[in-house]
Amino acid sequence: MRAVLTAGATGFGVMAAELTAVRLLAPHFGDSAYVWTNVIGVILAAMALGAVMGGRLSARANAHTWPFKLLLVAGALLLVAPYITSMLGDALLPDDLPLDAAMPALIRGSLVATAVVFAPPLMLLAAVSPLLIVLLARAGSGVGRAAGDIAAAGTIGSLVGTFVATHWLVPGFGCRIALTVSAAVLLLAAALVAPGKQRSVAGAGLLLGLAMLFAHGGPLRAAPEGVTLLAERETPYQFLQVHKTEPAGKPARTTLVINEGLDSFHSIAIEGSAFTQGRYYDWHAIAPLLAGDGGAGDGQLPAGMRALSIGDAAGTLRQIYAAVHPGVEVDAVDIDAITMVLGDEFFTAPKANGSRYAIDGRVFLSRSTEKWHVIHVDAYAHQVYVPAHLASREFFEVARERLHDGGVLACNVGARNLEDEVLAAIAATVGEVFADVQIFLVPSSRNALLLARRDRPLDPNSILTAALTSGLLKGADIQRWRDIVTTCADASNWHKLSPENPIILRDDRPELDELLFESYMQNNDPRKVVACTGQRGVTDVEQTAFEAMDAGKWQRVLTDVASCSKETAYLRQLAGDARWYRRELHSARLEYEAGLAVEGLSADPNDPLRRTLISRLQSARTELQPIQAAEDAATRNGWLAALISALGLVLICLMRRS
Numbered sequence: 001m002r003a004v005l006t007a008g009a010t011g012f013g014v015m016a017a018e019l020t021a022v023r024l025l026a027p028h029f030g031d032s033a034y035v036w037t038n039v040i041g042v043i044l045a046a047m048a049l050g051a052v053m054g055g056r057l058s059a060r061a062n063a064h065t066w067p068f069k070l071l072l073v074a075g076a077l078l079l080v081a082p083y084i085t086s087m088l089g090d091a092l093l094p095d096d097l098p099l100d101a102a103m104p105a106l107i108r109g110s111l112v113a114t115a116v117v118f119a120p121p122l123m124l125l126a127a128v129s130p131l132l133i134v135l136l137a138r139a140g141s142g143v144g145r146a147a148g149d150i151a152a153a154g155t156i157g158s159l160v161g162t163f164v165a166t167h168w169l170v171p172g173f174g175c176r177i178a179l180t181v182s183a184a185v186l187l188l189a190a191a192l193v194a195p196g197k198q199r200s201v202a203g204a205g206l207l208l209g210l211a212m213l214f215a216h217g218g219p220l221r222a223a224p225e226g227v228t229l230l231a232e233r234e235t236p237y238q239f240l241q242v243h244k245t246e247p248a249g250k251p252a253r254t255t256l257v258i259n260e261g262l263d264s265f266h267s268i269a270i271e272g273s274a275f276t277q278g279r280y281y282d283w284h285a286i287a288p289l290l291a292g293d294g295g296a297g298d299g300q301l302p303a304g305m306r307a308l309s310i311g312d313a314a315g316t317l318r319q320i321y322a323a324v325h326p327g328v329e330v331d332a333v334d335i336d337a338i339t340m341v342l343g344d345e346f347f348t349a350p351k352a353n354g355s356r357y358a359i360d361g362r363v364f365l366s367r368s369t370e371k372w373h374v375i376h377v378d379a380y381a382h383q384v385y386v387p388a389h390l391a392s393r394e395f396f397e398v399a400r401e402r403l404h405d406g407g408v409l410a411c412n413v414g415a416r417n418l419e420d421e422v423l424a425a426i427a428a429t430v431g432e433v434f435a436d437v438q439i440f441l442v443p444s445s446r447n448a449l450l451l452a453r454r455d456r457p458l459d460p461n462s463i464l465t466a467a468l469t470s471g472l473l474k475g476a477d478i479q480r481w482r483d484i485v486t487t488c489a490d491a492s493n494w495h496k497l498s499p500e501n502p503i504i505l506r507d508d509r510p511e512l513d514e515l516l517f518e519s520y521m522q523n524n525d526p527r528k529v530v531a532c533t534g535q536r537g538v539t540d541v542e543q544t545a546f547e548a549m550d551a552g553k554w555q556r557v558l559t560d561v562a563s564c565s566k567e568t569a570y571l572r573q574l575a576g577d578a579r580w581y582r583r584e585l586h587s588a589r590l591e592y593e594a595g596l597a598v599e600g601l602s603a604d605p606n607d608p609l610r611r612t613l614i615s616r617l618q619s620a621r622t623e624l625q626p627i628q629a630a631e632d633a634a635t636r637n638g639w640l641a642a643l644i645s646a647l648g649l650v651l652i653c654l655m656r657r658s
Contacts (some may be wrong), residue, residue, distance in 0.1 A: 050126025
């Protein structure tokens with residue numbers, strides 16, 4: 001009976017630890033599909049090694065002593081896992097890791113952390129079952145029956161561990177307590193099978209495990225320097241923190257940060273302003289002006305207007321609506337109810353009235369029978385991923401049905417430039433459902449505002465009739481709104497994509513995940529200047545390259561520069577700017593350096609072109625510092641992962657020889 005109970009406790013510990021592992025890693029490495037893959041892959045490999053080790057140990061004369069030893073050490077390792085994970089998170093990742101260059105470092109770092117923290121205890125636990133089977137067989141039970149009983153008990157324990165960890169321990173007490181409970185259960189199992197002389201050791205270990213339940217204090221991840229941590233929550237979906245920053249001479253800002261955080265956030269409030277200092281949220285306020293009752297949008301809001309915010313988080317968009325479009329109801333949907341709770345507690349600026357729903361956005365739209373004039377889609381999973389089920393043709397068909405005639409769909413899409421394949425795929429998919437799709441690249445950001453209108457064309461020029469001082473805006477916000485309206489009323493700032501081979505996203509085709517992975521993993525920076533090897537004249541090329549730059553066609557700029565028969569400092573500036581907007585910063589730096597070295601550039605330090613190149617070069621070097629740190633971390637973590645893999649192969653060889 002003790003062997004069966006021990007098998008159940010071991011199964012509980014294995015599954016609870018495996019499911020908690022990702023949550024423990026999330027504040028440092030995120031919880032993307034690739035982190036999950038690393039955790040599952042490493043643990044499966046460790047358990048395979050453990051099964052081999054258990055089989056070898058079961059042949060020894062002292063096999064009956066090994067379950068106690070393995071459970072005791074595994075429990076002790078899980079007790080210290082939260083502390084080791086925190087140290088590794090700090091050691092494997094640089095400070096100020098930029099989101100758009102972080103993915104290689106995060107993925108490889110999570111592999112190293114999982115191998116160091118969780119592979120050893122899980123390997124030891126996997127060795128317990130073969131030993132228990134042999135011990136039951138030696139006690140007189142048939143081998144088949146012993147194997148069946150141990151397997152069944154382990155499976156039931158795993159089932160209990162899965163539900164208890166996911167539905168109770170992690171959301172109720174946090175991942176550190178969940179892991180400590182798992183360790184305590186293993187130490188209790190060690191006490192059950194401890195030889196007589198070792199029971200005191202097992203009892204001491206169990207008491208230590210119980211005491212550790214009260215040892216975890218403070219945040220799971222410390223706030224960055226200069227940032228005040230207002231709140232921290234572990235929810236069934238993600239790890240949340242609320243940060244407050246009070247920079248000298250600037251208004252304080254409050255942000256809602258999920259998982260690894262990095263330089264990103266999911267909600268923001270600026271003290272004394274309804275806006276967010278030019279971030280993409282501000283530009284979404286333009287969508288209602290294009291949903292007017294006039295033929296192509298008349299810049300005026302429809303009567304009784306209602307909007308829907310999918311991925312509302314702490315309510316930043318509703319805050320902007322309350323000031324810019326007072327009286328408009330904005331219904332809010334977010335899968336994580338805790339984000340709304342934190343929004344009520346820490347993001348206290350007035351927000352638009354409307355209903356709130358804690359549910360998946362796709363499920364909500366599919367089940368709802370209501371209609372809205374504007375639907376905003378700003379849902380992200382694991383920091384950088386647009387959820388595939390919220391970017392498929394089937395989803396956009398449902399969204400279209402939930403819009404009034406002339407209603408507008410507004411999507412926030414992470415994109416570095418108009419050539420981003422993720423943006424192109426989503427735009428093409430929306431274009432399968434809506435006749436007119438236009439894109440606005442949000443200045444100084446990696447976000448694009450994608451708009452589409454039901455059954456009517458979009459006409460940005462029409463918003464010039466908007467009341468530029470409408471709403472409850474005050475002070476500097478009035479001018480900010482005027483600038484937004486003026487910029488968006490210029491049709492040249494809007495773009496239509498026409499890819500040669502468009503990718504249409506469907507529910508049953510996972511291309512979006514692959515495109516997102518490639519977008520964040522591939523480094524397409526050639527790290528060299530564009531060679532001017534063509535036959536075209538300088539004046540002609542400078543003019544066409546300037547026009548392409550003004551239109552946001554970065555690849556066209558580079559093509560024009562390459563077609564010139566001679567390099568000029570101005571062409572180098574344009575090529576550097578194009579590289580900059582494509583986030584190819586190494587090449588941008590080289591272009592600016594080459595521009596300063598072009599023969600014929602004035603040596604006068606006050607020459608406008610020279611000053612521009614110097615300024616651009618300094619900015620590029622500053623931007624490159626965290627990116628270079630991220631690349632160095634990714635390289636180092638890759639070598640560490642390779643070393644750990646090599647050690648695993650050596651261990652396999654040693655076991656086969658034993």
